[in-house]
Amino acid sequence: MRWSCFKPWRRSPSPSIKSTVIEETDDSNKKDREGSSCPRFREFTLEELSVATDGFSADNIVSEHNEKVPNIVYEGTLSDGKKIAIKRFQKLSWPDASEFIEEAQEVGKCRSEYMASLIGCCSEGQERLLVSEFMPNGTLAKHLFHWEKRPMKWDMRLKVALHTAKALEYCNDMGIDLYHDLNTYRILFDKVGNPRLSSFGLMKCIREGKSYSTNLAFAPPEYLRLGIVVPESSIFSFGTLLLDLMSGKHIPPNHALDLFRGKNYLVLMDSALDGQFSDEDRTELIHLSSRCLRREPEERPNIKFLLSALSRLMKRAESWPSVKGENNPAPSHTKPTTKQSSRSTPLGEACWRMDLSGIHELLEKLGYGEDDVAVTNEFSFQMWTGDMQENNDYKKHGDAAFRAKDYETAIEFYTEFMNGAPAVSPTVLTRRCLCYLMSDMFSEALSDAMQAQVVSPECSTALYLQATCLLKLGMEAEAKEALQHGSSLEAF
Template identity: 30%
Template sequence: MSETMLLVLLLAFNYLFIAKGETADGDFTTLLSLMDTWKNTPPSWVGADPCDDWDGIKCKNSRVTSITLASTGLAGELSGDIGSLSELETLDLSYNKDLTGPLPQSIGDLKKLSTLILVGCSFNGPIPESIGYLQELLFLSLNSNSFSGQIPHSLGNLSKLYWLDLAENQLEGPIPVSSGSISGLDKLHHAKHFHLGKNNLSGSIPPQLFSSEMALIHVLLERNQLNGNIPPTLGLAQGLEVVRLDSNSLSGPVPSNINNLTNLQDLYLSNNKLLGSLPNLIGMNALSYLDMSNNSFKPLDFPVWFSTLKSLTTLKMEKTQLQGQVPTSFFSLANLQTVVLKDNKINGTLDIGSTYSNQLRLVDLETNSVDSLKQTDGVPNVKIILKDNPICQEIGEVGSYCSTSQSNVSYTTPPNNCQPGTCSSEEQIPSPNCICAYPYTGTLVFRSPFSDLDNRTYYVTLEEYLMQSFRSHSLPVDSVLLSHPTKDSNQYLELSLQVFPSGQDHFNRTGTFSIGFLLSNQTFKPPKVFGPFYFNADKYEHFGNPGSSESSKSSNIRILIGAAVGGSVLLLLSLLAGVYAFRQKRRAEKAIGQSNPFRRWDTTKSSTGIPQLKEAKMFSFEELKKYTKNFSQANDIGSGGFGKVYKGTLPNGQLVAIKRAQKESMQGKIEFKAEIELLSRVHHKNLVSLVGFCFDQGEQILVYEYIPNGTLKDTLSGKSGIRLDWIRRLKVALGTARGLAYLHELANPPIIHRDIKSNNILLDQSLNAKVADFGLSKCMVDCEKDHVTTQVKGTMGYLDPEYYMSQQLTEKSDVYSFGVLMLELISARRPLERGRYIVKQVKNALDKTKGLYGLHEIIDPSIGLESTLSGFDKFVDLTMKCVEECGEDRPKMSDVVREIENILKSAGTNPSDESPSISSSYEEVSRGSSSHPYNSNDSFDLSAGFPYPKVDPK
């Protein structure tokens, strides 16, 4: 037997016959679901026990508590099943640039999650409100993705949060703060880091964002669209060390109490529209980096108090209307490195003096009024720039200070007392210890301004800090190499980082996950001079490279062969037993299958006699249990005589309504199959879509798209808190009519709904109408001429009187019910109320000689009678045609559609337009304590109907 065959047999034996390990069943199933939606999962994800065998997975008491898969090359979306890992404490998927799609709402079910890190992926869509349910969350880092929409108010509920990083996304809208019972970021009293830069946030900075109760040390709001004044409350957060408000549209004066921030090290206010006097910063003795460039301060002589800032390393005051002479004493500040005062009115003589800081490297006074310079020969290490000053405009003046050229900055960690050799592979790189290896690489990005790029002492210190951190966490790191220091357009310092493995030429997956996690969750603390940072890792692709010896592989193969031979006899016996069990199972399944009406269905192919299910899916009962959290009470959104409806979330994040039949109300298998075939044939934007079904373990379940705004009945009654104006009511009527016209004239075979009413019209997120509940519907395939003789079904008040008397059902019966619905849209009254019938009421009150046909007392006041009800008379005329007693006198639904379209056109509205958003289409009033729109008793009463299709054996 060949070595390859033995290996295959051994793997088969392990996979098929060794009992699954200790990982809890639910967690194991969830991990399999994640595997199903991801590409490039670690090769070790094949064993039977994730807790012991799978890279990146850690467990406690057989429950998954940690998933760390940084730099793995994962691709795909994050499955909604992630919410089932109820013991999960850490989730780090950073540096997987092909992870995309929205975050599922179910992420809010991870009640024990303390660390959520998704740095440098490609997630998009809004940040789920449900993240605000994670009460144990300490660390939330979603930076460097493509998230959009507003920052959820619910994040203010994260009372334990320490780190909030949402930078470098596409977030917009205001910074959320609390109002009444609504939380906001001002409630995060324990948070030390607000990193919200490089987004599209707008509005003013809320004053209540800052208070003496806040523990903030970093507030980074740079590169947004913020406007208004800097709130004086900023001076209350006295623990602040870094404040970046640059590159916004902030205006007004800088608050005078800003000098209360005595711990502040970096203050960045440049590129705004700030006015008034330059703030006095006396007492800010920790201030190291100050940039207030490109603002419109009042003209001011160079302030004397600049010389009191003992920790100052960098002063940038470009285009701030500074004037006068820079005092020589200023250059004596011990830590001073960089002075940039371009485009001001500095004049007189520039005198650096003889006691200037030995760290000073740059003095840039380009475009000022300096006319002389002292001691140019005594400052060899300082680059002085005086271009476009009078001194450089004099004839014959050609000093080096009249040029803006600066030396190129370069740094690479030098070899550690060794001579690098030539590596055997082009992809291998010599480490600082001259050992060829495949390093883990990426870019360190420091968000705090950094002045002296050429200061090698800083980089050596950073290297020492990195190695100290790797060693303290027992990571297999031999050395680190830093190179290519540059500043980007945001004044961020970027440094290339290469981390070299210890003891071999490549890292294993655990090593890269651990290094990535240490850098992504900020365990590594750089020297203070570098300030806050984040890391962007590259994909690591050198696991188990040819650098590992062939002899080692051969040895491993021999070990595996020995194990395989030892288990081969047991394997063969097990296979024989398996074949026997399989044949017995097939016999049982064949016997059961004869009574299963779904046995011949193939949802991936079409053939004669097989329903075209299109996107409808056959779900297992176990799947639906998972999607509804075991049909939990929290997901119960309604009930009725048929059964209950549950809200569920599919693995792709789609919300669905799952209607589960009670045992006593289930119909026969053939009838249930027939209804699914009917529902699978109808596909229209104004009909509620069937997503799938379940006929498993004795269950009958239908899965529909979830419609968020509930029923038209709840809206008209005021229960939903939504007000429909006249044009929106016309559009609801049009959408309903289009859905019915499709059923009557385009469905094959045609379908009569038989139960049109306001409780069976659902409103989506843009208030477009969708017809629901086909449980009483009849196909016209077996009709006698143009009608179906059938037992009368429907809802009193909407029921066609002709159908009631003759028991002959036609599509004109739906037209009558639709006419009653139109009257309901006009009046918001129930068809039968206190013995009064709305059709008769309107007929008696109708007077076409009067304005609004004399129906003032019947029209719903919430429509707004102060506005013109365009086309009202034509709409009433159409309504009365629909409720004619004789079916032949009623129009077809296609004629009704055409007439409502004309009414909308005459009102100046395009009938093809749909509302892009709810806010532009309707008014939402206070919902108070109203119940869920699907949980109305009326909505689920058998006599009132059911907003999702009932299964009716007739």
């Protein structure tokens, strides 16, 4: 497949904004919030940058790079002692030198406390280099995915989202409506630990075949369909960033949308954040992310809407009671007490105690409820022709084995039944889930419980069984959340 070429979408900034930018870039005494001067944009010589990086020494490489990300970022030190970051593009990534310089100068006008400013460029021969302020405290990816001491807290994750949104709004006001490949490596932390958006992402190579995203699994749908991007494409990428912040993992958007539809919030939220936010705040952030990831660009929210929502979340986070103990030990995986499930039904309590015999007895009493009416009706219709008689017998044999506590046989018959059934029965799924639990097949059991919830979103039984599966897998924080969700469903 051949990708279409495009240039970054730019609008002409309003006169008032343009004049402000000129004042800031012409004022050599302009201070950023760290107290250091932000130098005017200028062109560097290749010799200057070579000296600053000890001849582009491998010891000064600060970014990950591979075949998909061939452009390397170096740390350097100028003759006046100022630290800089230098992005060295692959040879001939920008064939037109004048176009590269013009593009860099436009980006170099941006000066915001929410961005790592672009302070220069270099174009000599086949070399194309960008020079930016150096951010000494690493990337968001490092602090979010590869932390050593403690995970990033909820309020800091919201601060990252809010500051990034403010940076994108500033870029919009400057007439730059596209940000190239927004991801956790594009968010950097300055000397005092504040998040800044890298200015490198505002530069877009126009060489034919250059991908919008370094990972197509995270690229906007319009790029995958048509090979083009629009201003709303940056909102899609912002949605993937919200996903990373919530989960502490890099979840592909398509998978996340499936989790949204199935209300599988346990997988979406980082268990290390337990107790740091309200259910309302969690739901709101998940909803924001899902809106950003909508397939059609015009259905995504604009940046001002996101700023308003994130500002509200940030204020609530600041007033939320702090989690006691900075260095909380890892969650215990010992058998929990029943106190956690005091508001649950007997089934919920049995699931929290991991009382599998008690669960079996209660599931038998529940039988096939209203959730299976549609399934039963469909079976009855097809029974007139006899097409479903054999398949219905599998279900009957499975139920008989379930009552007799012959769990291995029940699994076999229930599986045969579901392979030929025209619709999925949530009760059969929950029964097979328990059979898997009894057989110490905990991952298979969790899969059935989650599928039962997808089929019947208001099914508290599926959530209670998820809690038992998660406890068996040593995931107590997630189990607690599943139990609470099940209890809240029963309250309605």
